[in-house]
Amino acid sequence: MPVVFTIPTMHHEKTWQDSMKRSFGIDLSCVLLLVFLTACEKEADTINGSYFAPLELDDWEISTPNDQDLDTTIIKEMYLSASKIGHIYSLLIIKDGYLIAERYFNGKNVNTALPIASLTKSFTSTLTGIALENGKLTSLDQKLSEFFPEFDWESMDPRKSQITIEQILKMRSGYPWEEFSEYNDLLWSRFGDWLPLIEEIPLESDPGTEYGYSNLMAHVLGIIVSRAADTSLYDFANQYLCEPLEISIPVWWTDHEGYYYGHGDIHANARDLAKFGYLNLNEGTYNGLEIISSKWIDDALRPYSMDVYGREIFDNFSGLNLGYMNWFSAQAGRYTVFFSWGHGGQHIFLLPEYNMIIVTTADYMPGQDSENDWKKQKSITEMVGKYMSQLP
DSSP, rough: OOOOOOOOSSSSHHHHHHHHHHHHHHHHHHHHHHHHHHHHHHHHHHHHHGGGGGOOOOOOOOOGGGGTTTOOOHHHHHHHHHHHOOTTTEEEEEEETTTEEEEOOTTTOTTEEEEEETHHHHHHHHHHHHHHHTTTOOOTTOBBBHHOTSSGGGSOOOOTTTTTTTHTTTSSSOOOOOGGGGTTHHHHHHTTTOOOOHHHHHSSSTTTTTTOOHHHHHHHHHHHHHHHHTTTTHHIIIOOOHHHTTTTOOOBOTOOOOOOOOSSEEEEOHHHHHHHHHHHHHEEETTTTTSSOOHHHHHSOOBBBSSTSOOOSSSOOOOEEOOOTTEEEETTTEHHHHHHEEEEEEEEEEEEGGGGGEEEEOOOOOOOOSSSHHHHHHHHHHHHHHHHHTOO
């Protein structure tokens, strides 16, 4: 509504001034009313089903929450919450193989592919299983020393040469949890030159005995798969995972020796992450093709380390356990939820009892680890946890 001034004749100055005051007051009220109505309309649109209706593209069959027997009310609440989070980029819900809700935020869109941080570790875990099932690896009992003949293992802690692939998958290699050790600064100051750290960083425990979330060992596992397959991790992933899933990895960073990082830095879009989630929810099969065995999926999601943080760090998830690499499990209300979790708020949630996947992507906040940064990324996890805990 435009602001209109009606200027009277100027025979009497006081009358003209009074008229202007009255006119300005009325029109200002109109402006404020318009702003209020616009805000209400925006919020109404935010919680309207059309706000999160999926885009009709050719990669996912789409449906609606109602058609998949889901309560739209709590979905609306979740999307309204998401719209108020300044660093979230996407929120997708898949139910029974249908994409039923989708929205992009803060300037991003369906084609946006950005770093997914530690979600990459779950890709590395899956690629390890594919390498084993395709005969590139012979056993999960193969030892670290088999793949790195360039090291003088006899001069090192003898326990290091005996670390197995399975122990690395379970994050029980004996190497320290870098984020909570004195070696975190060393790790990131040497970014791009991590292989020598196998020798330089001491073990904190006997391999297989204690949990320690290690970015170094996740990258080492990616190198093991690459060497075992005699190709780059990127090419191996494209052939055995990405092409069958009909997804793409447009960017994947490497270290100084050309090895693709196994711990992080894959770039992907939210719809492709949902397909990877579907592969795990659907026991290793996609479009009728078995990409990896159901046994591997079961082994990957099974918890091996319980209460890995030693305390409750979320309000809507409890009992945080770890399977292979980056696959966590927890309770949300009365449901068991499996999820892969990347710094900043990258998530792939699996809720088997509802045959449901929820994907979020966000600013991965490189190098930001303050308490305030943690609250920001926690807000996304809590948003999804609240939704899942409200499901009947």
